[in-house]
Amino acid sequence: MPGKNLSREEAQQRAGLIEVESYRVHLDLTSAPDPAAPTFLSTTTITFRAATPGAASFADLLAPGVRSVTLNGRELDPAQVFDGTRVALDRLEGHNVLVVAADCAYSRTGEGLHRFVDPVDGETYLYTHFEPADARRVFANFEQPDLKAPFTVSVTAPAGWDVYANAVHESVEEQGDARTWRFAPTRPISTYLTAVVAGPYHVVRDHYSRELPDGTRLEIPLAATCRKSLAEHFDAAEILTVTKQGLDFFHQEFDYPYPFGKYDQCFVPEYNIGAMENPGCVTFREEFVFRSKVTEAAYEGRANVVLHEMAHMWFGDLVTMKWWDDLWLKESFADFMGSYGLIGAGTRYRSAWITFANRRKAWAYQQDQYPTTHPITADIRDLEDAKLNFDGITYAKGASVLKQLVAYVGREAFFEGARRYFRRHAFGNTVLGDLLSVLEETSGRDLKAWSSAWLQTSGVNSLTPQVTCDAEGRITELAVLQDGGTPRPHRVAIGLYDRDETGALVRTELVELDVAGARTAAPELAGRPRPALVLVNDEDLTYCKIRFDEVSLETLRTGLGDLSSPLTRALAWSAVWNLTRDALMPARDYLDLVLRFAGQESDIGVLQSLHQQARTALDLYADPTWRAEGARLLAECALRELRAAAPGSDHQLAWARFLASAADGAEHLQLVAGLLDGTARIDGLAVDQELRWEFWLTLAAAGRATTEAIEGELRRDNTASGKQRAVKCLAALPTPGAKAAAWSAVVDSDELPNALVEAQIAGFAQPDQRELTAGYTDAYFELLEPVWAQRSIEIAMRIVGGFFPRLQTEQSTLDATDAWLAAHPQAAPALRRLVLECRDNLARALRAQVCDRG
Numbered sequence: 078m079p080g081k082n083l084s085r086e087e088a089q090q091r092a093g094l095i096e097v098e099s100y101r102v103h104l105d106l107t108s109a110p111d112p113a114a115p116t117f118l119s120t121t122t123i124t125f126r127a128a129t130p131g132a133a134s135f136a137d138l139l140a141p142g143v144r145s146v147t148l149n150g151r152e153l154d155p156a157q158v159f160d161g162t163r164v165a166l167d168r169l170e171g172h173n174v175l176v177v178a179a180d181c182a183y184s185r186t187g188e189g190l191h192r193f194v195d196p197v198d199g200e201t202y203l204y205t206h207f208e209p210a211d212a213r214r215v216f217a218n219f220e221q222p223d224l225k226a227p228f229t230v231s232v233t234a235p236a237g238w239d240v241y242a243n244a245v246h247e248s249v250e251e252q253g254d255a256r257t258w259r260f261a262p263t264r265p266i267s268t269y270l271t272a273v274v275a276g277p278y279h280v281v282r283d284h285y286s287r288e289l290p291d292g293t294r295l296e297i298p299l300a301a302t303c304r305k306s307l308a309e310h311f312d313a314a315e316i317l318t319v320t321k322q323g324l325d326f327f328h329q330e331f332d333y334p335y336p337f338g339k340y341d342q343c344f345v346p347e348y349n350i351g352a353m354e355n356p357g358c359v360t361f362r363e364e365f366v367f368r369s370k371v372t373e374a375a376y377e378g379r380a381n382v383v384l385h386e387m388a389h390m391w392f393g394d395l396v397t398m399k400w401w402d403d404l405w406l407k408e409s410f411a412d413f414m415g416s417y418g419l420i421g422a423g424t425r426y427r428s429a430w431i432t433f434a435n436r437r438k439a440w441a442y443q444q445d446q447y448p449t450t451h452p453i454t455a456d457i458r459d460l461e462d463a464k465l466n467f468d469g470i471t472y473a474k475g476a477s478v479l480k481q482l483v484a485y486v487g488r489e490a491f492f493e494g495a496r497r498y499f500r501r502h503a504f505g506n507t508v509l510g511d512l513l514s515v516l517e518e519t520s521g522r523d524l525k526a527w528s529s530a531w532l533q534t535s536g537v538n539s540l541t542p543q544v545t546c547d548a549e550g551r552i553t554e555l556a557v558l559q560d561g562g563t564p565r566p567h568r569v570a571i572g573l574y575d576r577d578e579t580g581a582l583v584r585t586e587l588v589e590l591d592v593a594g595a596r597t598a599a600p601e602l603a604g605r606p607r608p609a610l611v612l613v614n615d616e617d618l619t620y621c622k623i624r625f626d627e628v629s630l631e632t633l634r635t636g637l638g639d640l641s642s643p644l645t646r647a648l649a650w651s652a653v654w655n656l657t658r659d660a661l662m663p664a665r666d667y668l669d670l671v672l673r674f675a676g677q678e679s680d681i682g683v684l685q686s687l688h689q690q691a692r693t694a695l696d697l698y699a700d701p702t703w704r705a706e707g708a709r710l711l712a713e714c715a716l717r718e719l720r721a722a723a724p725g726s727d728h729q730l731a732w733a734r735f736l737a738s739a740a741d742g743a744e745h746l747q748l749v750a751g752l753l754d755g756t757a758r759i760d761g762l763a764v765d766q767e768l769r770w771e772f773w774l775t776l777a778a779a780g781r782a783t784t785e786a787i788e789g790e791l792r793r794d795n796t797a798s799g800k801q802r803a804v805k806c807l808a809a810l811p812t813p814g815a816k817a818a819a820w821s822a823v824v825d826s827d828e829l830p831n832a833l834v835e836a837q838i839a840g841f842a843q844p845d846q847r848e849l850t851a852g853y854t855d856a857y858f859e860l861l862e863p864v865w866a867q868r869s870i871e872i873a874m875r876i877v878g879g880f881f882p883r884l885q886t887e888q889s890t891l892d893a894t895d896a897w898l899a900a901h902p903q904a905a906p907a908l909r910r911l912v913l914e915c916r917d918n919l920a921r922a923l924r925a926q927v928c929d930r931g
């Protein structure tokens with residue numbers, strides 16, 4: 078559709094012309110409970126200034142229909158001025174009032190105003206999600222982050238509902254079966270940050286209070302909400318505890334009072350992402366309301382997200398990037414603050430930096446090695462580019478680089494820089510230079526070279542120790558070699574490790590140094606005895622791939638699990654995983670490390686990522702002729718460790734899930750079936766609803782579950798989550814009919830909501846069903862362009878990424894991908910980017926298989 082994909086240039090021009098004074102938005106949501114009602118009435122009044130009277134511009138609006146458009150009292154004909162994506166505005170005056178009344182659509186894709194009906198009780202729930210540019214699906218506006226304004230929102234909703242928005246409500250007026258909620262004006266915020274959450278939500282209220290440095294008191298009402306049918310599982314007290322710890326911590330670090338009044342945290346259904354930092358009205362995916370037992374890693378992950386979104390109240394909401402090129406200005410900081418805050422705020426999650434090193438950075442390393450990688454400060458031409466940039470670079474690499482910056486300029490200079498940045502740019506918009514200038518002021522350092530090395534170039538460096546010794550086995554020189562792309566300045570710590578009297582591998586020496594260029598010597602280590610292991614980037618200060626000298630690698634092969642420090646082990650696991658991905662370590666060697674040492678891993682988050690990586694190594698990186706043997710070994714390991722794990726422990730649950738994923742052969746499947754029907758037991762293992770669905774998926778994919786049995790389980794768990802799980806199980810059945818049905822449900826209709834699209838795709842491709850799905854490769858390439866043109870970008874991204882034949886690890890799949898890319902140079906750049914990344918994963922798998930073949 079013309080005008081849907083707003084470009085940076087158009088946004089710049091419009092910002093040069095227009096200054097928005099205020100928005101008034103009224104939404105009439107009384108039609109929402111009627112599933113046959115496709116739309117709601119949205120009325121927007123925008124007052125704005127135009128720098129050039131007489132000029133023309135446009136407002137953004139994605140709506141099925143427009144009832145009226147009035148500009149400065151002139152009635153404009155909607156048929157003339159509205160093209161489906163934009164409202165054309167001409168003859169602007171110095172001061173303007175625009176009123177647009179539109180019929181906007183309820184969403185099923187999680188973009189705009191999403192509508193969900195709870196199968197448990199039939200209740201309807203609504204919430205908005207707008208980033209980067211979907212507020213225009215709900216009200217007419219100027220959809221770009223640098224046109225900030227105060228919003229005054231009112232909502233008419235069914236009488237039994239609560240309504241949440243960015244500000245507190247000032248009045249609620251009864252009107253028969255409906256109530257109108259009027260909210261206070263917000264501070265100036267960007268359109269993508271506005272939010273409305275409406276429905277019969279369950280709510281838990283609390284309060285935060287703090288004395289400010291000037292002696293006044295800051296009072297913040299707190300609320301946490303979820304659907305009524307999830308209330309029994311809602312541990313709001315834990316969420317609110319982390320919330321208060323975070324508010325204490327960020328006030329202390331940022332020295333700028335929380336600017337948005339109240340703080341609501343709404344857990345909402347069928348949410349596309351983890352969470353969104355709407356000022357005063359944060360939305361989270363409701364999978365964070367745990368229905369069944371989860372491990373401590375899941376609680377830590379949720380607490381991290383709570384703090385990430387809270388950090389955005391300052392980084393992003395108070396001070397906002399001018400355009401999506403500088404998305405990192407908010408996401409990298411929030412991502413860093415998520416982990417930093419878990420430790421700094423004194424939460425119970427002490428493993429935050431281990432998780433960061435092992436899981437978060439893996440995402441960055443993966444993304445940064447795609448041919449599509451980009452500098453942290455990106456070149457974002459338009460909104461489709463923006464949509465794809467919520468990626469491992471903007472979040473995880475950016476956060477890693479900030480961690481490195483703290484090591485480089487020091488903690489105090491870093492936070493004093495942040496404090497100045499907030500004071501100087503409050504309620505405004507910024508670019509990279511605004512941040513660098515405050516950091517240069519507070520650190521006294523010239524950061525231009527640092528910025529160009531770290532923020533303005535792409536790619537990941539590898540750091541390798543080079544150890545030379547004399548005849549007595551003493552180090553004559555230890556140097557760090559840097560390769561892989563542009564060399565960067567790295568502040569690193571180098572750890573030396575040896576076995577102690579108990580056999581544990583412990584650190585005997587740690588030195589910090591600045592690595593620069595291709596080779597940097599560490600003279601202070603000369604003369605020391607040659608250690609069993611040299612670890613560059615110990616303590617995980619910098620962002621790099623860690624490599625090893627041969628002696629060190631051999632030490633890991635024989636004793637990785639003997640490393641006593643959990644952070645060191647996490648770094649070692651991460652390094653051997655990178656070696657495997659880079660076809661420098663055979664997949665079967667990596668799996669051998671998992672088989673021997675995963676059982677010793679104490680950190681539950683690291684263990685769970687080992688489980689995922691083992692699965693990937695087997696499915697993609699191992700020589701196909703060895704796969705059956707590898708599968709047998711992994712399944713045996715899973716069962717052995719499950720039986721050995723402490724009853725009721727997180728480790729036991731993680732191994733049970735891994736058994737579900739790795740079960741191989743009749744004995745394991747029989748055990749899984751027995752755990753489901755109660756004829757088998759493992760002491761302390763509660764086979765609760767989520768674990769039941771894991772086991773059903775195992776049986777379904779193996780052809781040991783009938784459609785009737787899966788539907789029977791759905792009757793037992795007739796919930797939103799149950800429905801998603803059942804759909805996934807049905808799609809996983811090993812029959813041509815099941816595959817055809819899943820494919821068709823996603824591709825041939827746009828009736829399915831986002832969550833069920835995801836479930837169908839997740840069930841469709843199963844590792845042991847390669848032959849069943851091989852025939853879909855051609856169909857996949859044929860659907861790419863139509864899907865991109867016809868479906869919302871959120872759904873299109875899932876189909877393009879999810880249906881790529883990633884398990885068909887053969888040269889012919891690579892050839893088909895290359896043929897499509899060669900034949901479609903003009904396809905949308907964002908679509909090509911997704912296909913190029915899938916291609917790269919496949920090429921990597923083929924290289925790894927060659928390595929594994931030996």
Ligand SMILES: [Zn+2]
Binds near residue numbers: 389408411412
């Ligand atoms: Zn964020």
